[in-house]
Amino acid sequence: MKGLLSLAGRFWRVFSRPSVHFSLGFLTLGGFLAGVMFWGGFNTALEVTNKEAFCISCHEMKNNPYEELKQTIHFTNRSGVRATCPDCHVPHDWTHKIGRKMQASKEVWGKIFGTIDTREKFLDKRLELATHEWERLKSNNSLECRNCHSAESMDITRQNPRAAKMHETYLFTGERTCIDCHKGIAHRLPDMKGVEPGWNGTVSAK
Amino acid sequence: MKTRITFAALALAAAMPLLVSGVFAADGAAPAKVPSGPHPITQEIPADPMAKEITDDHKRARNYADQPPLIPHAIRDYQIDLNINKCMTCHDRKNTEGSQAPMISVTHFQDRDGQTLGAVSPRRYFCTQCHVPQTDAQPIVGNRFRDIDSILAGGKEGAK
Numbered sequence: 001m002k003g004l005l006s007l008a009g010r011f012w013r014v015f016s017r018p019s020v021h022f023s024l025g026f027l028t029l030g031g032f033l034a035g036v037m038f039w040g041g042f043n044t045a046l047e048v049t050n051k052e053a054f055c056i057s058c059h060e061m062k063n064n065p066y067e068e069l070k071q072t073i074h075f076t077n078r079s080g081v082r083a084t085c086p087d088c089h090v091p092h093d094w095t096h097k098i099g100r101k102m103q104a105s106k107e108v109w110g111k112i113f114g115t116i117d118t119r120e121k122f123l124d125k126r127l128e129l130a131t132h133e134w135e136r137l138k139s140n141n142s143l144e145c146r147n148c149h150s151a152e153s154m155d156i157t158r159q160n161p162r163a164a165k166m167h168e169t170y171l172f173t174g175e176r177t178c179i180d181c182h183k184g185i186a187h188r189l190p191d192m193k194g195v196e197p198g199w200n201g202t203v204s205a206k
Numbered sequence: 207m208k209t210r211i212t213f214a215a216l217a218l219a220a221a222m223p224l225l226v227s228g229v230f231a232a233d234g235a236a237p238a239k240v241p242s243g244p245h246p247i248t249q250e251i252p253a254d255p256m257a258k259e260i261t262d263d264h265k266r267a268r269n270y271a272d273q274p275p276l277i278p279h280a281i282r283d284y285q286i287d288l289n290i291n292k293c294m295t296c297h298d299r300k301n302t303e304g305s306q307a308p309m310i311s312v313t314h315f316q317d318r319d320g321q322t323l324g325a326v327s328p329r330r331y332f333c334t335q336c337h338v339p340q341t342d343a344q345p346i347v348g349n350r351f352r353d354i355d356s357i358l359a360g361g362k363e364g365a366k
Contacts (some may be wrong), residue, residue: 199304
């Protein structure tokens with residue numbers, strides 16, 4: 001124990017002394033470059049896991065959400081813009097991104113232990129998974145939707161009266177957010193008993 | 207030789223509907239213009255452009271009182287199954303205040319014995335069985351339907 005303390009003491013003496021061999025400039029620059037490399041590598045790793053190809057490398061994601069997405073307007077439309085899984089599911093914002101990655105490790109467990117290896121198991125679990133997503137989108141004011149669609153750029157005179165009226169009454173007043181009304185735009189819905197539509201008075205304001 | 211006979215037989219079979227419609231056409235109405243024929247079966251005819259959906263939210267008049275009204279709005283990807291009936295999120299009694307959509311009428315609550323149920327009757331659950339959206343496609347075959355008002359007014363047959 002004593003030896004350990006003295007070792008630590010010696011280390012600290014060396015560490016706290018000004019460098020003899022390297023200039024301050026070199027150290028600063030070196031530290032900076034190491035930081036960049038570390039950050040860059042981290043970023044690249046995130047980049048890889050942030051592609052749709054990565055998501056659908058798991059059959060759970062490919063056979064269920066992806067197959068369903070293909071039939072919707074977010075896969076083919078007249079504008080030719082495609083929404084991919086990470087567009088809607090991994091926030092572009094850095095801090096949120098890390099948070100999501102930590103949660104994603106849970107999915108890897110799911111894969112290893114095969115929690116949802118059949119369509120039936122996926123459907124059984126869907127309400128729970130969808131509820132997580134609704135809660136997330138509700139709490140960030142539908143951030144991912146608004147990365148592509150924004151209330152400010154929405155020209156409601158170009159929308160159908162039905163849509164325009166809804167957006168005017170509930171969206172522009174800030175009473176509701178996209179996900180309150182637009183559930184199931186990318187996938188099939190689970191049993192919706194007890195989940196009220198966003199224009200229903202019983203839905204809590206955000 | 208054998209293949210030629212087969213071809214002839216095929217061509218005759220293919221022309222059958224035309225011959226038959228010719229017979230009916232002689233029976234009064236003008237012959238319908240069939241957009242895809244007649245042409246050699248070896249020839250590929252370009253498809254007509256797809257008709258546009260009419261989604262202007264403008265209600266259309268019904269042709270008779272108990273016609274299921276046409277759907278005047280978009281219904282792309284609207285899910286109707288055991289899990290959810292998207293139509294009912296707007297047209298159900300309890301949701302119409304928020305959605306400002308017309309409520310399903312009382313007939314939709316009745317079972318086949320005329321009993322009025324508390325919720326939409328199972329036989330009315332699949333809305334698009336009866337209610338359909340429209341496109342701007344023009345009818346291929348003309349139609350001489352007249353509504354009751356024009357009949358009562360004694361209008362000429364075929365008049366609108």
